[in-house]
Amino acid sequence: QAQLVESGGGVVQPGRSLRLSCTASGFTFSNSGMHWVRQAPGKGLEWVAVIWHDGGNQHYADSVKGRFTISRDNSKNTLDLQMNNLRAEDTAVYYCARGSGANYYYMSVWGKGTTVTVSS
Amino acid sequence: EIVMTQSPATLSVSPGERATLSCRASQSVSSNLAWYQQRPGQPPRLLIYGASARATGIPARFSGSGSGTEFTLTISSLQSEDFAVYYCQQSNNWPPVYTFGQGTKLEIK
Numbered sequence: 001q002a003q004l005v006e007s008g009g010g011v012v013q014p015g016r017s018l019r020l021s022c023t024a025s026g027f028t029f030s031n032s033g034m035h036w037v038r039q040a041p042g043k044g045l046e047w048v049a050v051i052w053h054d055g056g057n058q059h060y061a062d063s064v065k066g067r068f069t070i071s072r073d074n075s076k077n078t079l080d081l082q083m084n085n086l087r088a089e090d091t092a093v094y095y096c097a098r099g100s101g102a103n104y105y106y107m108s109v110w111g112k113g114t115t116v117t118v119s120s
Numbered sequence: 121e122i123v124m125t126q127s128p129a130t131l132s133v134s135p136g137e138r139a140t141l142s143c144r145a146s147q148s149v150s151s152n153l154a155w156y157q158q159r160p161g162q163p164p165r166l167l168i169y170g171a172s173a174r175a176t177g178i179p180a181r182f183s184g185s186g187s188g189t190e191f192t193l194t195i196s197s198l199q200s201e202d203f204a205v206y207y208c209q210q211s212n213n214w215p216p217v218y219t220f221g222q223g224t225k226l227e228i229k
Contacts, residue, residue, distance in 0.1 A: 045164065045207055047218035059215050095163055105211035106154035108175065110163040
């Protein structure tokens with residue numbers, strides 16, 4: 001069955017960088033748009049970024065635009081999120097999710113998440 | 121930016137009873153509306169897409185309705201495993217922005 005496994009989380013100081021990865025299996029990754037969604041401790045879900053199936057389009061939430069970069073390698077079935085200039089408010093569990101439907105508007109498969117803590 | 125507002129914030133219902141959760145969009149999102157369930161310590165799980173289509177493996181007691189700006193998730197007979205937080209989510213513009221509601225916590229009465 002479809003599965004997503006995130007990695008790369010950890011504790012990082014404000015202003016530093018971190019790269020998250022997500023490995024997909026059980027579905028045709030190269031046909032799927034992919035999202036990153038995050039959830040701060042005790043809070044709701046916040047969409048972070050999306051990348052089209054062929055990598056041709058990427059879109060970001062205003063809160064991360066200019067600091068985060070989403071990318072993918074369809075030959076390796078992997079999705080990445082490069083996070084630069086991290087802030088305390090970026091502290092969250094980061095989920096990767098498979099996008100489905102028009103403009104990948106809903107998230108049909110979710111990973112279990114990786115935790116990012118930004119703290120000095 | 122489209123804002124999604126869920127109500128109520130917390131809903132207390134007894135097992136076996138019906139639960140009705142609401143989601144309102146600040147402008148029309150057509151039927152590009154999804155519902156997710158999140159149990160404590162778990163990732164979200166897709167329940168409903170296209171406002172009313174059940175995702176694979178979702179029990180028939182879950183149903184979605186609505187279009188435009190008003191949407192409803194109904195759970196017809198609550199089971200113990202249904203007590204969780206529920207989120208609605210939309211995307212209906214370009215460039216795409218994917219917006220979640222703030223969530224409704226469904227708790228045991």
